Amino acid sequence: RVPGSDLEFMRLQHLDELDVEAGILQVLDMIVPSLMNLDFSAAMASALNDWQVNTWCDREPRLKASIIVPQEDPAAAIKEIEKRAADKRFVQVALLPRVNEPIGRRRYWPIYEAIAATGMPVGMHVGGQGGHAPTASGHPSYYNEEHHANAHSMAAAMTSLVIEGVFEQCPTLRFLFIEGGFAWVPSTAWRMDKHWQRFRDEVPHVKRPPSEYTREHFWFTTQPIEEPERTQDMRTLIDWIGWDRLLFSSDYPHWDFDDPRTAFKLPMSDAERRAILHDNAATFYGFG
Numbered sequence: 570r571v572p573g574s575d576l577e578f579m580r581l582q583h584l585d586e587l588d589v590e591a592g593i594l595q596v597l598d599m600i601v602p603s604l605m606n607l608d609f610s611a612a613m614a615s616a617l618n619d620w621q622v623n624t625w626c627d628r629e630p631r632l633k634a635s636i637i638v639p640q641e642d643p644a645a646a647i648k649e650i651e652k653r654a655a656d657k658r659f660v661q662v663a664l665l666p667r668v669n670e671p672i673g674r675r676r677y678w679p680i681y682e683a684i685a686a687t688g689m690p691v692g693m694h695v696g697g698q699g700g701h702a703p704t705a706s707g708h709p710s711y712y713n714e715e716h717h718a719n720a721h722s723m724a725a726a727m728t729s730l731v732i733e734g735v736f737e738q739c740p741t742l743r744f745l746f747i748e749g750g751f752a753w754v755p756s757t758a759w760r761m762d763k764h765w766q767r768f769r770d771e772v773p774h775v776k777r778p779p780s781e782y783t784r785e786h787f788w789f790t791t792q793p794i795e796e797p798e799r800t801q802d803m804r805t806l807i808d809w810i811g812w813d814r815l816l817f818s819s820d821y822p823h824w825d826f827d828d829p830r831t832a833f834k835l836p837m838s839d840a841e842r843r844a845i846l847h848d849n850a851a852t853f854y855g856f857g
Contacts, residue, residue: 743786
């Protein structure tokens with residue numbers, strides 16, 4: 570390829586065409602943090618972080634990077650976070666929902682504590698290869714099934730983080746769930762509340778209804794946007810989640826990426842549209 574062509578295509582097709590002020594890089598090879606070879610995983614994570622800033626951010630200041638960490642090796646993950654946190658080209662720490670153990674487990678708490686200490690959010694993108702099947706009944710036969718399983722894994726991740734007590738340990742930690750949908754959020758929170766009322770003696774560390782932790786510590790991206798048959802149902806859904814909790818994500822350059830000019834079938838006010846397309850992300854990431 571001609572040097573610089575990928576970036577030029579991105580500018581032409583996406584950044585300039587859609588008047589993007591800031592774009593968050595999400596490394597596609599997100600299997601790296603869950604590799605079983607821990608030394609190789611740490612080396613690859615560091616190399617990918619260098620690649621993001623050297624190939625993209627330094628040449629295009631509108632692009633911001635995500636700190637890739639070897640998630641199964643907390644000590645190495647913390648080292649990488651501390652190495653990159655002061656670099657303003659990075660705006661979040663990238664983690665995966667599918668790893669060796671439920672992500673709320675205490676073995677991962679040192680990583681969360683290190684992230685919380687930086688003040689950066691977690692950008693949790695769907696994916697990962699933790700040695701387990703992505704569905705409760707095994708490996709899917711088709712990509713269509715795998716795609717559905719992404720939402721299931723995000724719901725399980727949110728449940729684990731809340732019920733294992735991560736937010737009592739790290740009360741300032743913020744999670745952005747990326748490309749996992751969001752229509753499942755209210756029902757998952759309601760179910761957690763119901764079971765917490767019945768089994769709260771088992772989890773005394775969960776001091777409040779789980780839905781309260783959900784509302785305080787989680788944000789969600791719009792892509793892929795669920796499209797109910799009645800548009801009013803979408804408004805009811807967003808009303809519950811919060812209009813300040815959704816950040817537009819294009820998923821560019823995937824084949825099914827969303828164009829912000831046509832992505833929303835729901836009629837919105839100018840204030841609602843601006844919140845999702847601009848203001849929520851600016852506030853979440855602390856952009857001036």
